[in-house]
Amino acid sequence: xxxxxxxxxxxxxxxxxxxxxxxxxxxxxxxxxxxxxxxxxxxxxxxxxxxxxxxxxxxxxxxxxxxxxxxxxxxxxxxxxxxxxxxxxxxxxxxxxxxxxxxxxxxxxxxxxxxxxxxxxxxxxxxxxxxxxxxxxxxxxxxxxxxxxxxxxxxxxxxxxxxxxxxxxxxxxxxxxxxxxxxxxxxxxxxxxxxxxxxxxxxxxxxxxxxxxxxxxxxxxxxxxxxxxxxxxxxxxxxxxxxxxxxxxxxxxxxxxxxxxxxxxxxxxxxxxxxxxxxxxxxxxxxxxxxxxxx
Amino acid sequence: xxxxxxxxxxxxxxxxxxxxxxxxxxxxxxxxxxxxxxxxxxxxxxxxxxxxxxxxxxxxxxxxxxxxxxxxxxxxxxxxxxxxxxxxxxxxxxxxxxxxxxxxxxxxxxxxxxxxxxxxxxxxxxxxxxxxxxxxxxxxxxxxxxxxxxxxxxxxxxxxxxxxxxxxxxxxxxxxxxxxxxxxxxxxxxxxxxxxxxxxxxxxxxxxxxxxxxxxxxx
Numbered sequence: 001x002x003x004x005x006x007x008x009x010x011x012x013x014x015x016x017x018x019x020x021x022x023x024x025x026x027x028x029x030x031x032x033x034x035x036x037x038x039x040x041x042x043x044x045x046x047x048x049x050x051x052x053x054x055x056x057x058x059x060x061x062x063x064x065x066x067x068x069x070x071x072x073x074x075x076x077x078x079x080x081x082x083x084x085x086x087x088x089x090x091x092x093x094x095x096x097x098x099x100x101x102x103x104x105x106x107x108x109x110x111x112x113x114x115x116x117x118x119x120x121x122x123x124x125x126x127x128x129x130x131x132x133x134x135x136x137x138x139x140x141x142x143x144x145x146x147x148x149x150x151x152x153x154x155x156x157x158x159x160x161x162x163x164x165x166x167x168x169x170x171x172x173x174x175x176x177x178x179x180x181x182x183x184x185x186x187x188x189x190x191x192x193x194x195x196x197x198x199x200x201x202x203x204x205x206x207x208x209x210x211x212x213x214x215x216x217x218x219x220x221x222x223x224x225x226x227x228x229x230x231x232x233x234x235x236x237x238x239x240x241x242x243x244x245x246x247x248x249x250x251x252x253x254x255x256x257x258x259x260x261x262x263x264x265x266x267x268x269x270x271x272x273x274x275x276x277x278x279x280x281x282x283x284x285x286x287x288x289x290x291x292x293x294x295x
Numbered sequence: 296x297x298x299x300x301x302x303x304x305x306x307x308x309x310x311x312x313x314x315x316x317x318x319x320x321x322x323x324x325x326x327x328x329x330x331x332x333x334x335x336x337x338x339x340x341x342x343x344x345x346x347x348x349x350x351x352x353x354x355x356x357x358x359x360x361x362x363x364x365x366x367x368x369x370x371x372x373x374x375x376x377x378x379x380x381x382x383x384x385x386x387x388x389x390x391x392x393x394x395x396x397x398x399x400x401x402x403x404x405x406x407x408x409x410x411x412x413x414x415x416x417x418x419x420x421x422x423x424x425x426x427x428x429x430x431x432x433x434x435x436x437x438x439x440x441x442x443x444x445x446x447x448x449x450x451x452x453x454x455x456x457x458x459x460x461x462x463x464x465x466x467x468x469x470x471x472x473x474x475x476x477x478x479x480x481x482x483x484x485x486x487x488x489x490x491x492x493x494x495x496x497x498x499x500x501x502x503x504x505x506x507x508x509x510x511x512x513x514x
Binding site for chain 2: 048049050051052069070071073074078080082083084085086087088089096097098100101102
């Protein structure tokens with residue numbers, strides 16, 4: 001449904017997106033995470049045909065993002081990071097305006113979403129709060145029942161309650177229809193809640209693309225106590241981050257198996273080893289911290 | 296297609312509402328000034344004709360305001376990005392904007408032409424009225440072209456409006472200087488040249504601006 005082949009974007013000397021390959025099949029909910037400036041928005045904008053592609057190819061529903069951006073815009077529901085809807089329009093006017101461009105607009109669904117999101121059709125967009133504006137943006141993206149939804153940090157700047165409402169609405173839509181979703185967010189807990197698969201972008205490169213369940217089930221936080229006066233000798237394979245604080249040695253290890261601990265104990269002078277599961281948020285933090293140390 | 300174009304035209308009309316109001320005010324002001332005959336005592340016989348000429352000219356300024364605003368203001372408040380992902384092609388968007396500007400330009404000229412009947416210009420003057428109308432429309436077209444071009448290039452409408460207004464003035468001075476240095480006879484041919492230059496400059500700016508608009512992406 002969504003495909004990136006060697007997708008690259010240069011802003012003069014800056015490489016914003018670096019040869020990204022990505023394939024999101026039909027019905028998949030894909031979460032895109034990464035630190036600020038990693039290239040998430042640029043990747044999404046390239047796939048949406050909203051920014052020029054330097055090299056490579058991006059396709060959505062089989063449509064080339066460079067050659068047929070207008071077709072993509074008509075068929076894909078898109079919620080951007082900043083909601084730049086005409087501020088002078090009323091909610092009803094925005095709906096009427098967007099409706100004209102969508103052949104598959106569903107008035108019934110639109111009405112339902114209006115009441116679900118508690119949107120006042122007579123209110124002007126400039127008088128809407130940030131959360132309500134995000135909901136209006138989501139309504140405009142959902143009301144024509146697109147096959148593909150692309151959301152670029154739609155919950156950024158929203159408070160916890162509104163964010164939860166937004167994510168709930170999104171989850172409802174995903175559950176009701178077989179919709180392919182590409183969702184980028186800084187709120188990793190939202191991605192963990194919604195996404196089946198997650199991609200991690202760092203420095204414009206897709207570092208990781210894996211099912212969320214598999215990733216978290218094979219990643220462990222390892223807490224080892226080093227013997228007096230000893231230092232770590234061999235770091236286990238798959239370690240994305242480590243920290244030594246006195247005798248305490250903390251590691252985050254991917255592709256964790258039962259062997260990992262025995263090998264750690266065999267190659268290092270450690271007394272006590274404990275492991276615990278980690279959340280996607282913790283994984284993300286450790287990954288980014290680990291990469292920064294490597295750099 | 297028709298529904299889309301209708302919505303785009305409605306949106307452009309709403310965006311340019313203030314400019315249209317300004318245009319109406321520009322059209323009316325010279326006539327309103329007649330309320331104070333004291334300021335016009337020296338016009339006596341031709342005061343309505345003078346007001347008509349002033350109104351026809353000043354109302355064209357609305358073109359600079361409308362064309363200067365029509366692209367840049369959407370970029371300034373970033374609503375152009377919203378429009379970009381609605382599925383309207385760049386060609387459709389630019390066509391609606393151009394169509395809207397043309398409607399306004401024709402309306403301004405039509406109003407001025409109708410007013411010429413209202414003030415009862417003598418029948419033999421109708422040909423002159425038409426000539427003058429074309430001359431004024433050319434200036435309006437130059438206002439439009441200049442403002443349109445810069446509206447495409449800058450995210451603020453101010454430079455576009457200023458450039459739009461300055462374009463016919465610069466052409467006028469350029470032509471005057473050329474006429475002076477080459478000792479051209481000062482007769483009605485200068486007016487034809489001025490009209491031709493304004494139309495050419497307006498057309499070139501309009502084409503260049505449109506080309507830039509179609510090629511660029513909003514994000």
